[in-house]
Amino acid sequence: MITDTYHARHFNLSGLKGISDQTLEMHFQLYEGYVKGTNDLNQRIADILADGIVDQDETPAYSEFNRRLGFEYNGMVLHEYYFENMKKGGSGDPARDSEFYQATVDSFGSYEVWKADFVGIGKMRGVGWAICYQNPANGALSNHWISLHEVGNVAGFHPVLVMDVWEHAYLLDYRPADRPKYIEAFFSNIDWQAVEGRVHLECPTNFALSSVGQ
Numbered sequence: 001m002i003t004d005t006y007h008a009r010h011f012n013l014s015g016l017k018g019i020s021d022q023t024l025e026m027h028f029q030l031y032e033g034y035v036k037g038t039n040d041l042n043q044r045i046a047d048i049l050a051d052g053i054v055d056q057d058e059t060p061a062y063s064e065f066n067r068r069l070g071f072e073y074n075g076m077v078l079h080e081y082y083f084e085n086m087k088k089g090g091s092g093d094p095a096r097d098s099e100f101y102q103a104t105v106d107s108f109g110s111y112e113v114w115k116a117d118f119v120g121i122g123k124m125r126g127v128g129w130a131i132c133y134q135n136p137a138n139g140a141l142s143n144h145w146i147s148l149h150e151v152g153n154v155a156g157f158h159p160v161l162v163m164d165v166w167e168h169a170y171l172l173d174y175r176p177a178d179r180p181k182y183i184e185a186f187f188s189n190i191d192w193q194a195v196e197g198r199v200h201l202e203c204p205t206n207f208a209l210s211s212v213g214q
């Protein structure tokens with residue numbers, strides 16, 4: 001069994017614009033909690049499976065551990081994408097000659113429309129994430145609202161830009177109603193090179209293909 005596999009990564013993000021070091025420090029601790037939660041659940045499930053069967057009296061606990069697994073795994077992984085796509089000294093918008101910029105034009109008609117959609121999703125009520133994914137089948141970008149950490153992720157799609165809009169991401173710096181200001185700050189810190197590295201260049205931009213396997 002795979003247990004105790006994951007180790008919290010360290011991100012050097014001190015000095016971001018509009019997102020304080022205090023917020024980041026608290027956020028790193030939350031992230032570490034998801035890493036620990038993922039390892040703990042894997043261990044508990046492994047313990048139940050150690051004798052090769054799931055006994056009837058183990059079924060309630062086994063079921064609960066498995067129901068929580070998607071929350072913990074996505075809480076861990078999405079935070080890594082999020083921290084990774086920011087940097088000190090980021091710039092507001094991507095270079096016009098970048099693959100990402102071109103992909104927004106191909107998928108949305110313009111970068112501005114892509115951004116309006118991504119920001120609009122980020123302002124939606126509730127806690128969750130705004131994520132721009134790339135469909136590996138045709139290279140198309142699409143933006144999605146993810147509730148909590150695990151509801152709404154598209155299987156097989158690649159996260160390209162990930163923005164945390166849980167209140168813990170900005171509540172030390174902004175009032176709850178000022179989420180748009182946090183989103184503005186997030187954009188000013190984006191590491192577009194990291195984003196560019198996630199765009200899969202081999203993806204054909206062919207919108208006749210609408211899903212994997214077609």
Ligand SMILES: [Fe+2]
Binds near residue numbers: 164166169
């Ligand atoms: Fe978070």
